[in-house]
Amino acid sequence: MKLASLPQGRDGRLIVVSDDLAWYADADHIVPTMQALLDDWDRFAPEVESLAIELSHEAIPRKRFHEREAAAPLPRAYQWADGSAYVNHVELVRRARGAELPESFWNDPLMYQGGSDDLRPGRSPIALADEAWGCDMEAEICVVTGDVPQGATRDEALKQVRLVGLVNDVSLRNLIPGELAKGFGFVQAKPATAFSPVFVTPDALGSAWRDGKLHHALQVDLNGKPFGRAEAGEECTFDFGILIAHLAKTRSVGAGSIIGSGTVSNRDPDGSPGRPVSAGGRGYSCIAEQRMVEQIASGEATTPFLRYGDTVRIEMRDDKGKSIFGAIEQEVVPL
Amino acid sequence: MKLASLPQGRDGRLIVVSDDLAWYADADHIVPTMQALLDDWDRFAPEVESLAIELSHEAIPRKRFHEREAAAPLPRAYQWADGSAYVNHVELVRRARGAELPESFWNDPLMYQGGSDDLRPGRSPIALADEAWGCDMEAEICVVTGDVPQGATRDEALKQVRLVGLVNDVSLRNLIPGELAKGFGFVQAKPATAFSPVFVTPDALGSAWRDGKLHHALQVDLNGKPFGRAEAGEECTFDFGILIAHLAKTRSVGAGSIIGSGTVSNRDPDGSPGRPVSAGGRGYSCIAEQRMVEQIASGEATTPFLRYGDTVRIEMRDDKGKSIFGAIEQEVVPL
Numbered sequence: 001m002k003l004a005s006l007p008q009g010r011d012g013r014l015i016v017v018s019d020d021l022a023w024y025a026d027a028d029h030i031v032p033t034m035q036a037l038l039d040d041w042d043r044f045a046p047e048v049e050s051l052a053i054e055l056s057h058e059a060i061p062r063k064r065f066h067e068r069e070a071a072a073p074l075p076r077a078y079q080w081a082d083g084s085a086y087v088n089h090v091e092l093v094r095r096a097r098g099a100e101l102p103e104s105f106w107n108d109p110l111m112y113q114g115g116s117d118d119l120r121p122g123r124s125p126i127a128l129a130d131e132a133w134g135c136d137m138e139a140e141i142c143v144v145t146g147d148v149p150q151g152a153t154r155d156e157a158l159k160q161v162r163l164v165g166l167v168n169d170v171s172l173r174n175l176i177p178g179e180l181a182k183g184f185g186f187v188q189a190k191p192a193t194a195f196s197p198v199f200v201t202p203d204a205l206g207s208a209w210r211d212g213k214l215h216h217a218l219q220v221d222l223n224g225k226p227f228g229r230a231e232a233g234e235e236c237t238f239d240f241g242i243l244i245a246h247l248a249k250t251r252s253v254g255a256g257s258i259i260g261s262g263t264v265s266n267r268d269p270d271g272s273p274g275r276p277v278s279a280g281g282r283g284y285s286c287i288a289e290q291r292m293v294e295q296i297a298s299g300e301a302t303t304p305f306l307r308y309g310d311t312v313r314i315e316m317r318d319d320k321g322k323s324i325f326g327a328i329e330q331e332v333v334p335l
Numbered sequence: 336m337k338l339a340s341l342p343q344g345r346d347g348r349l350i351v352v353s354d355d356l357a358w359y360a361d362a363d364h365i366v367p368t369m370q371a372l373l374d375d376w377d378r379f380a381p382e383v384e385s386l387a388i389e390l391s392h393e394a395i396p397r398k399r400f401h402e403r404e405a406a407a408p409l410p411r412a413y414q415w416a417d418g419s420a421y422v423n424h425v426e427l428v429r430r431a432r433g434a435e436l437p438e439s440f441w442n443d444p445l446m447y448q449g450g451s452d453d454l455r456p457g458r459s460p461i462a463l464a465d466e467a468w469g470c471d472m473e474a475e476i477c478v479v480t481g482d483v484p485q486g487a488t489r490d491e492a493l494k495q496v497r498l499v500g501l502v503n504d505v506s507l508r509n510l511i512p513g514e515l516a517k518g519f520g521f522v523q524a525k526p527a528t529a530f531s532p533v534f535v536t537p538d539a540l541g542s543a544w545r546d547g548k549l550h551h552a553l554q555v556d557l558n559g560k561p562f563g564r565a566e567a568g569e570e571c572t573f574d575f576g577i578l579i580a581h582l583a584k585t586r587s588v589g590a591g592s593i594i595g596s597g598t599v600s601n602r603d604p605d606g607s608p609g610r611p612v613s614a615g616g617r618g619y620s621c622i623a624e625q626r627m628v629e630q631i632a633s634g635e636a637t638t639p640f641l642r643y644g645d646t647v648r649i650e651m652r653d654d655k656g657k658s659i660f661g662a663i664e665q666e667v668v669p670l
Contacts, residue, residue, distance in 0.1 A: 185520015
């Protein structure tokens with residue numbers, strides 16, 4: 001089933017959305033919010049699932065779903081932890097900073113704890129106080145978990161994946177080096193994160209959800225032009241089971257925790273960092289990667305980071321070309 | 336007023352507690368949970384405050400308050416961000432790791448984003464899978480905020496302090512160097528954090544709350560013996576207004592966010608790192624500091640990190656010797 005939240009109070013109200021994202025039915029008479037559903041999944045999910053089936057059969061009154069009216073599926077959450085499953089991205093960004101990639105990064109996931117008190121709708125603007133901070137998108141996959149006990153294995157963790165969605169993990173590139181040097185993770189370099197309008201249960205993704213990974217291309221457009229078409233199921237070094245188990249090694253993970261994949265990234269078939277979409281490659285899911293490749297090719301990064309008025313669009317389509325989660329589409333605006 | 340939560344569901348139920356921590360009255364008929372109170376403070380706080388006054392006048396039915404039955408005041412929160420206001424601590428711990436303290440650390444606070452999906456009661460055990468991880472306490476002050484807009488100044492941020500409490504920011508010392516080297520902050524090195532049974536409004540702290548700092552000694556006992564008596568109001572380089580504003584520089588901070596001071600730490604009057612309580616000093620709020628001082632004195636750290644069966648107690652007393660927040664008292668147990 002596909003779920004979303006419409007704006008109401010601080011936590012939204014739960015709705016079920018049709019497969020084609022055209023229609024919705026209220027679900028808040030069953031359970032008021034997405035967090036409350038996740039808190040008591042076994043109790044409420046079957047009834048919400050039945051509602052989704054009735055919606056698909058047009059057996060109940062339905063209303064027009066407009067992506068741009070949706071809140072973030074979880075307008076706030078008790079946890080947002082973002083991994084770096086695509087080590088190619090990590091290697092490129094490190095090279096752009098002149099830093100080496102330690103060998104351990106291929107076995108031990110990078111993960112940072114992000115702010116989860118203000119999760120933004122897919123169509124919210126990026127309110128940026130200073131263009132000089134170097135604003136960048138990071139297009140990613142995310143999952144939402146049930147309760148995961150401390151010390152859970154990869155397989156146990158994977159069973160707790162309740163929902164799958166898309167993320168724009170907005171980053172302020174020019175604030176990252178200073179925070180990295182402090183070693184305490186990102187506080188100022190990672191402003192509010194935005195989510196796809198719709199989150200989807202793994203079973204509704206069919207065979208595209210397998211091995212703890214999502215197997216479709218992630219479409220990233222910048223100012224209306226294709227910027228990234230990386231395959232999320234390829235070169236994903238750490239599946240979501242591994243990422244969640246990493247987080248749960250020393251503490252339990254509560255229901256409604258959101259875990260990110262890190263920026264989706266593919267190499268070129270020849271092993272090089274990848275070419276822009278305009279040059280026949282799969283492009284990039286963030287600007288930093290493109291700048292790195294430019295630096296290698298010409299000695300100078302020419303693509304600027306996001307500026308006021310720029311628009312980023314992130315979407316994923318199924319084999320029939322239909323949008324799965326709805327689109328994240330954010331314009332950068334002055335604070 | 337003094338507030339606490341009794342166990343109920345995932346978020347507890349709100350009670351008001353008498354100044355002497357001996358009595359309580361249910362407050363959940365006004366607003367069910369502490370988070371709900373924080374979400375709508377201006378609406379509910381006056382009525383909860385009236386209830387607290389009636390409790391103090393014994394004008395309403397009252398029940399015995401037992402600290403050990405309390406849940407964490409916020410059993411889960413949308414944000415837990417821990418600063419390092421006591422730069423003396425940072426300097427000592429860095430020296431213990433053989434690392435220099437950059438000059439910027441005196442102007443730019445360290446802060447890490449912690450897990451907030453499982454906040455533990457003051458009397459919960461520390462469930463540790465492996466003693467070799469080097470479990471340590473970190474005794475700290477924390478505040479809980481209302482809504483703080485992106486870009487708020489120190490003064491604006493300070494006005495949003497709703498509640499004050501104590502924290503044991505449990506740390507796994509032997510996992511820290513690896514995570515620090517990765518630069519992404521602490522995911523595994525910081526297991527579940529525990530909180531004092533009671534949180535207190537700033538006005539109820541009287542003159543002890545001033546300049547964005549709490550001016551009392553923080554009592555830390557290890558296995559029943561005094562371990563730390565550092566003054567929380569002294570050598571606090573960054574007050575809570577500065578810490579919150581640091582967090583809010585690039586994004587808004589939501590109601591119910593918990594901000595920690597970092598380990599409370601004082602130097603000795605002669606400027607040296609400080610002596611143990613048993614040697615007439617103010618001691619330490621974590622074991623790592625004592626080990627550092629031992630290393631300076633004898634070339635070897637002899638105090639071990641926490642082992643199964645060890646008990647840590649953290650408390651703060653007012654000028655009359657009365658416990659303000661109740662005690663955090665945690666025994667380390669095998670997972």
